[in-house]
Amino acid sequence: MNWYGIIAIWRFEMARFFRSIIQSIVSPVVSTSLYFVVFGAAIGSRIPEVEGVSYGAFIVPGLIMLSVLQQAIQNAAFGIYFPKFIGTIFEVLSAPLSAFEIVIGYVGAAAVKALMIGLIILVTSFFFVDITIAYPFWMIAFLILTCVSFAMLGFILGIWAKSFEQLNLVPLLVVTPLVFLGGSFYSISMLPPVWQTISLFNPVLYLVSGFRWSFFGMADVPVVASLVAVFGFTALCMGIVWWIFRTGYRLKS
Amino acid sequence: MAAIVKVDNVRKTYEGGFEALKGVSLDIEEGEILALLGPNGAGKTTLISTICGITVPTSGAITVGEFDVENDYREARRLIGLVPQEINLEPFEHVQNTVRLSRGLFGKARNDAIVESVLRDLSLWDKRASKIVALSGGMKRRVLIAKALAHEPRVLFLDEPTAGVDVELRKDMWTLVERLREEGVTIILTTHYIEEAEAIADRIGVINNGEILLVEKKDALMARMGQKEMRIELAEPLDAIPEALSGYNLQRAENGCRLIYTYDTAAERTGITRLLNDLQASGLVLRDMQTSQSSLEDIFVGLVRESA
Numbered sequence A: 001m002n003w004y005g006i007i008a009i010w011r012f013e014m015a016r017f018f019r020s021i022i023q024s025i026v027s028p029v030v031s032t033s034l035y036f037v038v039f040g041a042a043i044g045s046r047i048p049e050v051e052g053v054s055y056g057a058f059i060v061p062g063l064i065m066l067s068v069l070q071q072a073i074q075n076a077a078f079g080i081y082f083p084k085f086i087g088t089i090f091e092v093l094s095a096p097l098s099a100f101e102i103v104i105g106y107v108g109a110a111a112v113k114a115l116m117i118g119l120i121i122l123v124t125s126f127f128f129v130d131i132t133i134a135y136p137f138w139m140i141a142f143l144i145l146t147c148v149s150f151a152m153l154g155f156i157l158g159i160w161a162k163s164f165e166q167l168n169l170v171p172l173l174v175v176t177p178l179v180f181l182g183g184s185f186y187s188i189s190m191l192p193p194v195w196q197t198i199s200l201f202n203p204v205l206y207l208v209s210g211f212r213w214s215f216f217g218m219a220d221v222p223v224v225a226s227l228v229a230v231f232g233f234t235a236l237c238m239g240i241v242w243w244i245f246r247t248g249y250r251l252k253s
Numbered sequence B: 001m002a003a004i005v006k007v008d009n010v011r012k013t014y015e016g017g018f019e020a021l022k023g024v025s026l027d028i029e030e031g032e033i034l035a036l037l038g039p040n041g042a043g044k045t046t047l048i049s050t051i052c053g054i055t056v057p058t059s060g061a062i063t064v065g066e067f068d069v070e071n072d073y074r075e076a077r078r079l080i081g082l083v084p085q086e087i088n089l090e091p092f093e094h095v096q097n098t099v100r101l102s103r104g105l106f107g108k109a110r111n112d113a114i115v116e117s118v119l120r121d122l123s124l125w126d127k128r129a130s131k132i133v134a135l136s137g138g139m140k141r142r143v144l145i146a147k148a149l150a151h152e153p154r155v156l157f158l159d160e161p162t163a164g165v166d167v168e169l170r171k172d173m174w175t176l177v178e179r180l181r182e183e184g185v186t187i188i189l190t191t192h193y194i195e196e197a198e199a200i201a202d203r204i205g206v207i208n209n210g211e212i213l214l215v216e217k218k219d220a221l222m223a224r225m226g227q228k229e230m231r232i233e234l235a236e237p238l239d240a241i242p243e244a245l246s247g248y249n250l251q252r253a254e255n256g257c258r259l260i261y262t263y264d265t266a267a268e269r270t271g272i273t274r275l276l277n278d279l280q281a282s283g284l285v286l287r288d289m290q291t292s293q294s295s296l297e298d299i300f301v302g303l304v305r306e307s308a
Helices: A003-019 A021-046 A060-086 A089-094 A099-126 A136-160 A164-180 A193-199 A203-216 A223-247 B044-052 B073-078 B095-105 B112-121 B137-149 B167-182 B194-200 B218-225 B272-281 B296-307
Strands: B003-013 B019-029 B033-037 B059-064 B080-083 B155-159 B186-191 B203-208 B211-217 B227-234 B250-253 B258-264 B286-293
Touching (some): A003 A060, A021 A060, A021 A099, A060 A089, A060 A099, A089 B080, A099 A136, A099 A223, A136 A164, A136 A203, A136 A223, B003 B044, B003 B186, B019 B186, B019 B211, B033 B194, B044 B059, B044 B080, B059 B073, B073 B080, B080 B137, B095 B112, B137 B155, B137 B167, B167 B186, B167 B194, B186 B194, B203 B296, B211 B218, B211 B296, B258 B272
Parallel strands (some): B033 B186, B033 B203, B080 B155, B155 B186
Antiparallel strands (some): B203 B211, B227 B258, B250 B258
8 A cells, every 4th residue: 555645635634624624614603503504403493393392403413414514525526536637647647646645635635624624523512502412323323334435426527527616516506415314404204204215215315314313313224224225335436446447438548 | 878767668657548658668868858859648647746745656667876766766756857838836825935835745854945046046036935826927937946855866857848938948958957957957848849859959859649759969960861952043934854864862842943952961962963053054044052951840740741
């Protein structure tokens, strides 16, 4: 293993994160606080408890997931797209690094950034609502797996994208709707039966549900289904990344 | 001397059918400076990219330091430094950090002393904390070279290092290349500036349409292919070359005020003495005379034209 190479990529990516510290950390904190003010305090005060949990607390796992998914995808996608765009990718491709090592560097950095933001939002939420975490181990496990798998999705997106427009299109048109429709702000039991069934096809539902279970011990879908979904998604992304490097798709001519 | 880079019958066909390399074979000797000359689109950059692992060859084999660039890519690539043609740099990174990144990518532990020495060699030490976006074009090119040297490569590829660079920096680079060679680094440079190849290369390779036309020691090449010209300025213009001189390879120029005699320096007899005698016998009065050797540029243009 070329550990120095992996660390070099990881450090370089983290440096980008800290260079734009306001955009990286302050903006998710501010936007999450606004969600708490609007949904938790203003609207939430008029919404009854959801299965024994106050609405303000109920949305915490969904809010964390919303930011973590967006950040993991954005950071990883930009991390690999930008070197492609400005041409510095040649250096990584000509370095003695295996595909696996390149992925660990880029995806690892994006996942750590997303994880940090997830934890910051969690800490922020303590200032707004009363929450206890029923299964801390599983909470962290779900968070890490989500960070890694969606950072990998972002990496794939960054390699696929040929323009900044394409780079922003998928998070905007696919991921955000899936998160909003994935039970981030409600339990799917609140939906009409038809929409409940449709929701079951949304992969994000399984993530949010499993994550919420680790907080409150309640879930829209069985926890095992959530775990299978997260592992399945991670495996699928790994498979695609493996194929990209094997074929050199949009990386090497 | 042993070959450090061996390119054996390498072909590269891009998607769409364009054949950029048509069976290139080339041995690059350890410690030499090889200049690859060729017009735009000749295949110079494709050849370099293929050796460095950025482009995958369609067929053929390449070894660097006896390591296959595909099967033993880690060992092979550790030996190589690449300065690309385009100025590809992360604009918002600092000079020193980007050089450290390069060293790390190539599997070397952080070593600030080496990074400092590379930056000093390239007159970049004062700029180490500057953002790349704030540097001039020439400085950015130096940063590219610093990055390529950060992991102490044994083989350095310079893909048109002096394109768009001012005279002073070009001379600085030649000095640097000379110093690297003294340290035992093998250098392959592609260039459009034939004077550059003429000034610093040990061997010259000419590539056109994806084929190597020749690889030869610079001096031998110039001696073998070099033709000399003698320009004879006449006191009175000539309307035509006199019958007595028709046996010589003479051309009229400047409305008959000048005669140009082309001869081969390697030939046993150049024919100059006989020509001068015959000129005198024809009653021509000479005002001046000068000789010049054809440059590498003329040789290059001739070769490329022949192969086209």
